Amino acid sequence: MTIELMPPITYRPNFISEAQGQLLLEETKGYPFVRPKIKVFGRWHLVPRQQVWFADPGCDYRYSSLMIKAQPWPPLLKQLRVLLQQQFTTQFNGVLVNCYQGGCDTMGWHSDNEREIVQGSQIASVSLGGSRDFLMRHKVAKQVHKLTLNHGDLLMMHAPMQQDWQHSVPKRARMNDLRINLTFRLLTPYFHHHD
């Protein structure tokens, strides 16, 4: 007998209206995206997508040997944060924006379990633009679940998602549409500041 393991998620298709999503996509055109280099097993690679991190003061974020400085919140993301906080009675103090130019831009298997992320906090993921598959794999059982994330969809990742599961956005060679993903997170402020 195999037991079906379910990732601790809430999926809300069309959480953002088509029109609101288009306004958000317009705003992202002005974001200061960068394609950083990261060190993996001692070698430097260009990240296979573009990113920017907006957050409250003191909420710098470090992952894969990269230290990302908090940029000030753009107006529509600030509004979206308030909406998410109200709907899910939770707090967020930063959002990582990933820009996938086409199907060759990807996100490898990982968990968002950096030490500055508040233990037990949720991560809210909002997708805009082109559709992409989002895979979730149980760390021990290796069971895989697939969701296709479309324009306006919301995926809440609840604890212990980052402890028990990894997730990824695999390559889709024939897909040419730009996709934006926003992940709202709660960090311990001033985690990286030491006097």
Ligand SMILES: O=C(O)CCC(=O)C(=O)O
């Ligand atoms: O693009 C996505 O849907 C996932 C993004 C993600 O996993 C992350 O930013 O940590």
Ligand SMILES: [Fe+2]
């Ligand atoms: Fe992630």
